[in-house]
Amino acid sequence: MTDRKSPPLAVLIVEDDQLQKLHTVAMVEDAGFVALEADNADQAVAILESRSDIALLLTDINMPGSMDGLRLAHAVRSRWPPIKIIVVSGLVRLSGYDLPTDSRFLAKPYQADTMISKIRSLMNR
Secondary structure (H helix, E strand, O other): OOOOOOOEEEEEEEEOHHHHHHHHHHHHHHHHOOOEOOHHHHHHHHHHHOOOEEEEEEEEEOOOOOOOHHHHHEEEEEEOOOEEEEEEEEEOOOOOOOOOEEEEEEEOOOOOHHOOOHHHHOOOO
């Protein structure tokens, strides 16, 4: 009898601060997920358009480009409804009213266990 494990889920991390992104990627990979990286919303959309295995978007709010992370989160909810969303910020605090449906907010700085717990609860894994 073969023990079949499901493939690791892909998490798209959108963060323009390179040190913060490296730290988040390490946390996500240490938890057993596949980490994909984007520096801004435009790169994130290009990745989303080219892959079908992304289960969760983790995006910072404040970043350069054609849209900020909150607008990206709403665009992803509209265009790719199954993708789970976590919005993070160290400068802005959001309420549920600001976020897309069925998404979560996480204040920076965050601990690895807090972030991974949110990811797992959203993905029911």
